[in-house]
Amino acid sequence: AFLMKEDNPNQKYAAGEIRNEIKESLTAGACAFHTHVRDSQGRHTLELDLYHEVIDPIKTRLGQDVLVCGCPEGGDTVAESLRPILEFQGIIEVAPITVTAVNLSGDFSVVMTREICQTHVGFMQEAGCKPEMVLHNLGDLSLAKRWLIDTGVAKKPYYFRLAMGNPGWGYIEDPDSMFQCVSFVVRELKKIDPDCAIMIDMAGRAGLFLVAMAISLGLIGARVGMEDALYMYPHKDEVIPNNVSVVRKAVAMVEALGRKVGTAEDYRKYVGI
Numbered sequence: 001a002f003l004m005k006e007d008n009p010n011q012k013y014a015a016g017e018i019r020n021e022i023k024e025s026l027t028a029g030a031c032a033f034h035t036h037v038r039d040s041q042g043r044h045t046l047e048l049d050l051y052h053e054v055i056d057p058i059k060t061r062l063g064q065d066v067l068v069c070g071c072p073e074g075g076d077t078v079a080e081s082l083r084p085i086l087e088f089q090g091i092i093e094v095a096p097i098t099v100t101a102v103n104l105s106g107d108f109s110v111v112m113t114r115e116i117c118q119t120h121v122g123f124m125q126e127a128g129c130k131p132e133m134v135l136h137n138l139g140d141l142s143l144a145k146r147w148l149i150d151t152g153v154a155k156k157p158y159y160f161r162l163a164m165g166n167p168g169w170g171y172i173e174d175p176d177s178m179f180q181c182v183s184f185v186v187r188e189l190k191k192i193d194p195d196c197a198i199m200i201d202m203a204g205r206a207g208l209f210l211v212a213m214a215i216s217l218g219l220i221g222a223r224v225g226m227e228d229a230l231y232m233y234p235h236k237d238e239v240i241p242n243n244v245s246v247v248r249k250a251v252a253m254v255e256a257l258g259r260k261v262g263t264a265e266d267y268r269k270y271v272g273i
């Protein structure tokens with residue numbers, strides 16, 4: 001929730017608007033959703049009432065036919081960051097954990113330490129929430145392995161998401177650099193565990209090209225939308241108009257390339273829930 005209307009005027013701030021974006025995306029073929037909530041100025045917040053306003057009506061309507069991905073980050077303390085996971089225990093089934101320091105903009109950075117990362121993952125697993133180890137940079141491979149895997153903190157099956165492409169988060173400036181970067185990371189993760197689940201994220205300049213790459217590599221899926229991306233494609237400056245537009249294009253690519261669109265139960269099976 002760091003991209004603002006100044007970056008893309010199509011961004012939504014109000015909880016009701018965000019909920020409608022999710023509903024449209026699920027109707028278009030998505031089986032899961034990841035959401036943040038924002039205050040009236042569009043800033044990231046962990047206000048639980050706003051999360052309830054977004055999540056509750058959707059879960060009431062769809063139940064187990066949708067998987068909810070939370071985000072236990074962005075608070076001033078570990079406890080504050082993890083409040084949504086406890087509040088929505090049994091509802092938020094997966095959640096990302098960043099294993100690096102990332103600079104989201106000129107004045108907002110997230111710095112993760114070994115102790116904080118291990119605490120997050122341990123708490124999530126105790127609460128029945130599957131950790132999604134997020135790799136923003138090539139060095140995150142080493143951090144995830146040393147902090148979470150070699151120590152036994154993260155439990156199998158391992159689940160990773162590649163979110164490379166935003167400025168400073170892994171160098172993806174064009175299709176060629178995207179293919180080189182992502183294929184390298186996928187190969188290295190398979191060395192760590194051949195059976196790990198890998199999701200790929202439409203981040204930064206990579207755009208929808210990453211969806212085709214995820215399908216071609218046989219990864220479990222792709223996360224698309226307006227959280228981590230401004231542009232639809234890496235080769236032109238076409239901003240994303242709304243979330244459902246990228247979901248529709250992703251579904252069309254899945255079907256055109258001979259795969260099928262997964263269900264929430266497929267998602268659970270692949271990540272070991």
